[in-house]
Amino acid sequence: MSDPGETKPRRVLPPVFFLAALVAMGALHELAPGTRLIWPPYTYLGWIAFAAGVIAAVAVKRRFDRAGISIKPNQVPEHLVTDGLFAYSRNPVYASMILGLAGIFVVLGTLTPALVVPVFAYLISVRFIALEERLLEDRFGDAYRDYAGRVRRWI
Numbered sequence: 099m100s101d102p103g104e105t106k107p108r109r110v111l112p113p114v115f116f117l118a119a120l121v122a123m124g125a126l127h128e129l130a131p132g133t134r135l136i137w138p139p140y141t142y143l144g145w146i147a148f149a150a151g152v153i154a155a156v157a158v159k160r161r162f163d164r165a166g167i168s169i170k171p172n173q174v175p176e177h178l179v180t181d182g183l184f185a186y187s188r189n190p191v192y193a194s195m196i197l198g199l200a201g202i203f204v205v206l207g208t209l210t211p212a213l214v215v216p217v218f219a220y221l222i223s224v225r226f227i228a229l230e231e232r233l234l235e236d237r238f239g240d241a242y243r244d245y246a247g248r249v250r251r252w253i
Contacts, residue, residue: 109172111170111171112171112191112192112195112222112226115218115221115222115225116195116198116199116218119199119214119215119217119218120199120202122211122214123199123202123203123206123211123214124206124211126208126210126211126213126214127206127208127210127211130210131206131208131209131210131211132208132209132210133208133209134207134208134209135207135208135209135212136204136207137207138207140204140207141204141205141206141207142205143204144200144201144202144203144204144205144206144207145201145205146201147197147198147200147201147204148197148198148201148202148205149201150194150197150201151194151195151196151197151198151199151201152194152198154183154190154191154193154194154197155190155191155194155195155198157182157183158182158183158184158190158191158194159191161179161181161182161183161184162175162179165177165179167179169191171226171229171230172226172229172230172233174233174234174236174237175237178234178237178238178241178242178245180245180249184249185249186249186250186253187249187250187251187252187253188231188245188246188249188250188251189227189230189251189252192219192222192226192227192252193252193253195218195222196215196218196219196252199214199215199218200215203215227251231246
């Protein structure tokens with residue numbers, strides 16, 4: 099039996115990974131930038147990608163709120179959402195995070211911050227997406243398998 103004063107270890111949520119990726123990109127840009135790939139004023143275009151990622155994440159959060167579903171990972175929803183951005187990506191929040199990171203890479207314009215983007219995508223895939231997809235398949239069965247067959251994981 100567990101001690102009532104004992105707390106469960108808190109799971110690190112995707113936004114923490116996103117913020118850590120942003121910090122890592124900034125640190126790499128400052129400490130070991132590598133070759134400059136994108137020059138101003140073209141670097142400013144990265145803010146458009148970053149803003150698009152934020153807007154997409156907010157849109158998904160609002161869609162979840164309307165459906166009465168938690169956006170927190172590993173909580174199985176009562177309803178399978180397949181409309182809106184989910185008609186194009188099974189993971190639009192994670193895709194929006196990657197879009198935001200890609201935008202920051204463009205803003206920074208140097209090589210090494212770009213290395214963070216695929217590492218982030220890999221970590222999100224193994225730490226969150228794989229488990230979430232198993233939970234959704236267990237909960238919704240053929241409906242989820244049909245959806246997964248129609249809609250790609252990312253875009």
